[in-house]
Amino acid sequence: MSLAQFQAALAAAKSVVVLTGAGVSAESGIPTFRGADGLWRNFDPGELATQQAFLRRPSLVWEFYSWRREVAAACRPNCAHHAIAALERRLAARHASFTLVTQNVDRLHQEAGSNNVVELHGSIWDVCVAGRGARKAGPCWEDRCQPLAPSLAGRGAPDGDASPAADLPLEQLPRDASGRLLRPGVVWFGEALDPAVLKAAEEATASCDLFITAGTSAVVYPAAGFAEAAAERGAAVAEFNLEPTPATDLCHWQFRGKAGDLLPAAFRVEAEVAGAMQAQLQQQATMQSG
Numbered sequence: 001m002s003l004a005q006f007q008a009a010l011a012a013a014k015s016v017v018v019l020t021g022a023g024v025s026a027e028s029g030i031p032t033f034r035g036a037d038g039l040w041r042n043f044d045p046g047e048l049a050t051q052q053a054f055l056r057r058p059s060l061v062w063e064f065y066s067w068r069r070e071v072a073a074a075c076r077p078n079c080a081h082h083a084i085a086a087l088e089r090r091l092a093a094r095h096a097s098f099t100l101v102t103q104n105v106d107r108l109h110q111e112a113g114s115n116n117v118v119e120l121h122g123s124i125w126d127v128c129v130a131g132r133g134a135r136k137a138g139p140c141w142e143d144r145c146q147p148l149a150p151s152l153a154g155r156g157a158p159d160g161d162a163s164p165a166a167d168l169p170l171e172q173l174p175r176d177a178s179g180r181l182l183r184p185g186v187v188w189f190g191e192a193l194d195p196a197v198l199k200a201a202e203e204a205t206a207s208c209d210l211f212i213t214a215g216t217s218a219v220v221y222p223a224a225g226f227a228e229a230a231a232e233r234g235a236a237v238a239e240f241n242l243e244p245t246p247a248t249d250l251c252h253w254q255f256r257g258k259a260g261d262l263l264p265a266a267f268r269v270e271a272e273v274a275g276a277m278q279a280q281l282q283q284q285a286t287m288q289s290g
Contacts, residue, residue: 006253007268009236013210015097018084019226020259021216023242025104027260028075031068040064041162049188051134058130058181059167062174065184066147067156068124072106073146076284080214080259081112082276086269088114099204103216103223105186112276118200120193120223126185129176140185148174148182198222205230211237214259218245227251240266 010016022032033045040048045064047053054061077085084100091098101118102109107125109117125144131137147153151172160166174182187193201223205211211230218224227247231237238253239245240262248254255262264273 001253006238009210015208016210017099017204017208018212020102020214023215024080024259025106027078030075030106040158046189050190054134058173063156066152069146076280077108077112078260079273080263081108082273083263083267083269085113086272087267101201122186127182128185130181130183208235211235214240218247
């Protein structure tokens with residue numbers, strides 16, 4: 001079906017869900033860790049984002065996340081982020097429901113102005129106490145201090161020393177006010193999603209009449225199953241991605257290209273996005289000159 005038909009469906013929708021993946025944040029400079037260049041110090045990030053890795057070498061894991069936080073701190077929302085935020089405002093103005101479900105952990109959506117955001121995998125800006133087995137011992141909280149511990153300053157570069165001999169002593173790693181060891185607040189491989197977060201995403205998917213995916217490979221579950229769940233319940237499904245995915249065949253619309261190039265026009269929010277990007281550039285210029 002055509003872009004005009006998608007826009008007509010969007011204009012008539014009473015409940016919209018947008019699912020975003022790494023491709024959206026990649027346009028802002030956030031590494032995707034996929035493909036030939038998807039390594040950090042010759043480690044597959046999937047090897048580091050686990051409880052087992054944190055138990056074996058907490059210093060290495062914290063250096064990896066400290067570097068990721070440093071990269072994210074230097075990035076800004078792109079046109080896709082701003083288009084999604086503008087869509088949420090438009091839908092709210094006509095009292096339609098909107099939920100943004102994201103697999104990304106950088107909070108660029110919130111920086112762009114999105115409000116109703118379900119973070120499936122948490123955020124790299126969150127920390128929590130590391131309990132038995134490196135599990136989360138209690139709730140997470142946001143801490144944007146960078147670095148989180150003085151010992152992490154200047155460490156974490158992808159070309160740094162990855163040998164165990166270079167690891168920081170345990171007592172020098174991030175800790176809370178009570179001296180307890182902290183861990184990143186993201187959801188690691190092998191960990192279950194927060195039940196409340198998963199419920200929010202599933203309920204939004206179950207009640208929407210238009211489901212949109214953007215910049216996601218549709219291979220990481222449970223997020224990869226949301227489009228299918230929406231389609232099975234009768235919702236129209238649109239995919240915006242660089243290439244086909246396992247979800248492509250069930251989509252009513254498939255748009256190929258970068259989300260930042262496609263979404264502003266598809267959502268008919270070009271003017272809002274242009275204004276937001278201009279304001280963002282002016283703010284950056286002011287900060288640099290100050």
